[in-house]
Amino acid sequence: MNSKRVFLLIFLLVLIAITTVLFIPNGGILQKEHRVKVGLIEKELDIVHGSDSADLTIFLFSSYNCSFCRKFYNQVLPELEKEYIKTNKVKLVIKPVALTNNESVINSLKIAACINKYGNFEKLNELLLLEPKVVYTVEFEEVINDLIDKDEFVAECMYGGESEIYISQNMIDFKRLNCIGTPTFVINNKIYKGFLDYTKFKKVVEKELAYTLH
Amino acid sequence: MNVMKTKRYFFLVMMIFAVAFVSCDEDEDDETCDSENLSEDFNCPVDVDAIATFCSDGVSNSYYTYAGSDYQCTGVEAATCDQALTDIGIALIEAGCGTKKKSGAYDAGMIKLSAMAENLLDEVRTNSVCN
Numbered sequence: 039m040n041s042k043r044v045f046l047l048i049f050l051l052v053l054i055a056i057t058t059v060l061f062i063p064n065g066g067i068l069q070k071e072h073r074v075k076v077g078l079i080e081k082e083l084d085i086v087h088g089s090d091s092a093d094l095t096i097f098l099f100s101s102y103n104c105s106f107c108r109k110f111y112n113q114v115l116p117e118l119e120k121e122y123i124k125t126n127k128v129k130l131v132i133k134p135v136a137l138t139n140n141e142s143v144i145n146s147l148k149i150a151a152c153i154n155k156y157g158n159f160e161k162l163n164e165l166l167l168l169e170p171k172v173v174y175t176v177e178f179e180e181v182i183n184d185l186i187d188k189d190e191f192v193a194e195c196m197y198g199g200e201s202e203i204y205i206s207q208n209m210i211d212f213k214r215l216n217c218i219g220t221p222t223f224v225i226n227n228k229i230y231k232g233f234l235d236y237t238k239f240k241k242v243v244e245k246e247l248a249y250t251l252h
Numbered sequence: 253m254n255v256m257k258t259k260r261y262f263f264l265v266m267m268i269f270a271v272a273f274v275s276c277d278e279d280e281d282d283e284t285c286d287s288e289n290l291s292e293d294f295n296c297p298v299d300v301d302a303i304a305t306f307c308s309d310g311v312s313n314s315y316y317t318y319a320g321s322d323y324q325c326t327g328v329e330a331a332t333c334d335q336a337l338t339d340i341g342i343a344l345i346e347a348g349c350g351t352k353k354k355s356g357a358y359d360a361g362m363i364k365l366s367a368m369a370e371n372l373l374d375e376v377r378t379n380s381v382c383n
Contacts, residue, residue: 103346138346157381165376169369171342177365181377189381 073227076215080131083151083195083204085159087119088129094122094243094250095129097224099212101137102146102166102173104220106233111167117236122243133208135220146173147205149182152195157185226250283309285317294341296349304340306333316340319347338363 078097080086100107115130122128134147150166153159165172172178186193195201212222215229223230225246234242284307291302301319308314314325316336321343323336342363365373 139348140346143346153380158379161372161375161379165369165372168372169365171338171363172365172369172373174342174345175363175365177370177373181373184377185381192381 076224076227076229078133078211078215078224081133081204081207083155083201085132085134085151085154085163086129087115087132088123089126090129091126092123092129093127094225094247095131096243096246098130098132099135099208099217099220099222099224100132101135101220102150102170103137103143107221108167108170109233110221114234114236114239118239118243121240127247128243133211134205135208135212136205137220142173142179144205145182146178148196148201149185149192151201151204152192153185156189156191156195282311283307283313290340290344291349294344294349296344296347300344300347300349302344302347302349318343334364 080095098110100110102108118128118130123130134150136144136147146166150159150162153162182196186196215222215224217229217231219231221233223242225242226249228246230242285305286307287303287305289303290296291300294302296302304316304318306314306316308328310328312328314328314333316323316325316333318340323333323339325333325336
């Protein structure tokens, strides 16, 4: 074997060793977790599932127009509710964001936040999950006007600036954290981007619960 | 000796080209596409790209393409593309086009709600706030 080949072999071995250290789980230096204080707080208009005394708070940036958010609500949230929220382990704080400047979309998020605070949000939430395009219809606009006419608190929330400021602040937080899509979860100052099925989401929850409790 | 080597390399390169050419040769289908400007239909501002492309193989498959996404029709005829056009309409509205037509009247027919959504709308109206 000539010296060039020996040198090449050594170089390859060193390269393999470096790659192993970096990427092998449990021991690789990339495994060290990077948590930066993100400064998210719960706000009055947030849509909250669970109690204040829960061990872990999960923040979720969500949009009704995003199909993976709806997948989360339909497939993951029921399980999460049963196993973690009702048992007081987890509180889910949903922060609606509008990924568009469209007035109909923004109005739908404003009315959702107001009804969540001052009324009964269940049916509106169900409708927006079932048929998000409803927000572009005249019928939906009429329903918003009816709700505003019926309840002065909802009217004040819609027109007094409360909901507008709230939705804008959510967008500011969303952009500040360099989020680009929904759903985005923030747990213990760590950002998880994208949809996870329940099995994977449960692993994240367990890991973050362990982090909180130790 | 060198001439032999050159010949071998030449044949090797030719073989590689031949294999690559055969591998990349795809069967051409008979799909035809036409572009449609939806700008006027949706009252779009000038800076919004509202050109959708309708493609059909004339046998079994038709679809629209808008902004890099495909919107599948349910059949081959253009009449089977209502849902695809509705979805493109929503994408256009989100991109900044209007929900109102130029006449000022709402295009109520553009978005069709399911019966379940209609019922839920009524329930939202009656159950969301106290009177």
